[in-house]
Amino acid sequence: MVFFKHNKNLTSHYPRVHCLLKIFNRLPQLAGAIVAIALICSPKTLVFAESGANDDRPDVSTSANEHNRQVFDEATRERLGIKTSIAEAAHFQSEIVAYGQVVNIQPLLSLYNQLMATHVEATIAAAKFKLAEQAMQRQQELFRHEIASKRSLESQQSTWQTDKNQWLSAQLQHQAAYRQARLNWGDVLTGWLNQDKSAAVEQLLTGQLKLLQINLPPNHHLAGSIRQIQTDPAGIREHSSSAVFISAAPLAATGSQGESYFFQSRDERLLPGMRVTAWICSGTGETGVMIPAAALVWHLDQAWIYVESSRGRFEHRIISQFTPAPQGYFVAGNAIVPGESVVVEGAQALLSAENRAPQQDDDD
Template identity: 40%
Template sequence: MFKPQKPTDKSTYNPIMLYFRGLRRYICTRLKRINTLLAVCALAYCLVLTTPSHADDDDLKTNSATLTLTAHAQQLAGITTLTLTPTTRQAEFTAYGKVVNIQPLLELRNRYKLAVTDNRAALARYRQAQQDINRQQDLYRSGISSKRNLQAQQAQWQSAQAQVASADLQGTAIKDEARLLWGKTLTDWAFAAPAQELDALITGQRHLLQITLPANKQLDKPGVQIVADASGNRSLARPALWLSVATQTDAQGASHFFQSDDNRLIAGMKVTAWIPEQHQALTGVTLPTSAVLWLMGEAFVYIKTSTDSFARLAIADYFAVADGYFVSTGLKPGDQVVSLGAQTLLSEELRGQIPDLDDDD
């Protein structure tokens, strides 16, 4: 807050006049600062609006003013450049899914094992009943046993036969239910003896993923390998192998089962998957993660245009890969990209756009 000073000439001293004079000077000073800040904000906003979403070779210098740094200054700032080389990548699309809890499949397996046990017991009773009825028939033909005893033995034999058929039907019904819910591959895993593949899922050595494809997408071919990650970070994604088509899908698109050995996964987690496009390979360059800057929601890199000159370039057609970002347009092999020290260049560029606000005059 301002503090009015008394003039040396007491004849002109007027407290009210001095107060309003100081107040006017204070307001004018603050308005000047506010106007300056508004002008800086407007300049930054205009830079964002006028920055193209992608650029070709002729537009290289339209993204920002050229920065000039001597070789000595570059060395002090730790500026390091990387010469881009041509790269070919399989185009990818993103899909989403979850880590599946296989407990319902284990319950079906346990029910099937009980059905198999019941079937074996029923089959044993049936075989015993078959022997008993054969013996009763011999006794009846010899006149030793009555017809009533033979008929009773026949009833027991028919009951044992029905129990075998019932146990068979129960086991078949459980298998059919498993195929309906989980598909043939996982059902075969569950009911195999020994169930080595399923044991890997039970012990956590592998995890079952269900990935739902977008409505307009499909897998390139059965057995395709994808990559998936629970955090949605493409650079951290781990491989996942295709198992089978999921029998239960939603309105969004077809679902597929995959298995992954990523030990970070837990049942119930949501995952993001990156899936190769059908027969579509892209050519471009790969940028290290340290070369990419983010400003106002857009991705930028700095290109070395001469020995001591740099220009900022916006990139649009890119996607994350394990070793950085793949860019298909806007950059070409042979371009020198700042791989270390790009943040220093951005700070220097923005600092040059902001005027000194400490001067009240």
């Protein structure tokens, strides 16, 4: 290295020359400083320094070419509570959520009593009319053989007509009650009510069966194959019990804009007037993977999961299609391949460690 010596005569007359000489003489030191700063600030230096005794940061390194991956040693993995589980293929049936209530069966009971009463009256009137008709036929035969008088025949005809009118009236009353039941409750429930000693009605009256009216959201229809749904008064899917389809409800519930259906349940928690939440299968189902709720974390409005690609090496994946399920979330498609090791505990710790790690420059 050549250093320029000061010439007092030259520098005294030319101050600029003096400054230039100083800069040239200090170039080696400046170059070393620039190189040191470049090394410190280089975006390619992405490996954490070795953890010291008082350093609580995770021992994580990120590859320059794979900046969405992290590598942890066993001690850090255990300290962060990272646990994995092998993903298994699952078939998931999507569901729509509907709401309804436990029906107060007092009006149903009143209608049942009315149907039974009119049925009994019609039965008695029919029997009485049949006897009157037989008596009139005998009276006509006696009158034909001049054994009975015309007045006796006319009296018997009057009795026959009265009994016939009473029978027709009883029939009309029973039919009116039956039509009213059909308008309010539909054919199936009305058929139950119209049966003598109906087992289903007895179970409804004793509380063994609970009648539910479920209202679907607008523009939704109950598939013909649906014969069972899940319901819960607290709206918790995991605590739900099954309810069996009865029929479509002829009248929509107050305030409901969708179709309405009757179901029967044996859930002892249900009381008349209670609101219930219902889960109804929709569509043909999908194939994917089921993950626990703790496996999914949020970052910048995106859903992430972490997969252990090799021992101690983790990478995040963005999940775009997932559906809440009783076991957590159902991930459709090929976002997670069955057989992969998915982080089921400690995903939030991995996300925090990744956010603290220096990020790879996309231009390099």
